[in-house]
Amino acid sequence: MIHSHTRPAQAVAGYLRFWVGVDEQAAKNKPLMTVSRCWQHGRRMLLQLDSVNDIEKAALFVRHQLWIKRDDVDVGDDEYLWNDLIGMTVFDDIQQKVLGVVQDVQDFGAQDTLLVQSKDGDWMIPFIEEIVTVIDDDCIHVSLPEGMDACFTPKS
Numbered sequence: 001m002i003h004s005h006t007r008p009a010q011a012v013a014g015y016l017r018f019w020v021g022v023d024e025q026a027a028k029n030k031p032l033m034t035v036s037r038c039w040q041h042g043r044r045m046l047l048q049l050d051s052v053n054d055i056e057k058a059a060l061f062v063r064h065q066l067w068i069k070r071d072d073v074d075v076g077d078d079e080y081l082w083n084d085l086i087g088m089t090v091f092d093d094i095q096q097k098v099l100g101v102v103q104d105v106q107d108f109g110a111q112d113t114l115l116v117q118s119k120d121g122d123w124m125i126p127f128i129e130e131i132v133t134v135i136d137d138d139c140i141h142v143s144l145p146e147g148m149d150a151c152f153t154p155k156s
Contacts, residue, residue, distance in 0.1 A: 002047050002066060004045050010040055013040075017033065017069070018033055018066040018068060019032055023065065027064075028067065033051060034049065036049065036050045085105055085127075086105065087101060088139060088140050092144055099125075100118030102115070103115050103117045103122075131145070
């Protein structure tokens with residue numbers, strides 16, 4: 001069973017080769033593995049790899065992550081891979097100041113959320129059109145509505 005970050009989750013079935021490892025570096029130091037079968041079972045996706053044909057071999061991959069070649073991922077003009085957003089500067093167009101740098105992107109259900117770290121604390125900014133106005137080469141421009149500072153956690 002895998003937890004897919006593709007949208008929709010079933011889209012993971014469109015990828016036929018993965019690196020598998022506990023982290024990105026470990027995975028990419030191993031050969032690509034080929035998918036022999038991928039199917040949905042309830043809300044979960046099940047994946048069978050060619051070289052993994054028994055429960056003992058499958059157990060070796062518990063808590064591992066799958067990595068796909070970037071060139072294999074189709075990204076539309078108004079779409080972004082989470083990894084591309086990490087490390088980008090976030091600039092508040094209303095206050096005309098840098099808020100911080102994206103450390104992670106999370107899916108908390110309603111929408112994706114940018115986790116932004118600044119020298120003063122951390123922000124959780126919804127990644128929605130009403131707030132994220134422009135994304136250029138290395139900067140995400142946001143227009144934070146009044147009261148949005150409730151999503152800021154100051155460092156103590």
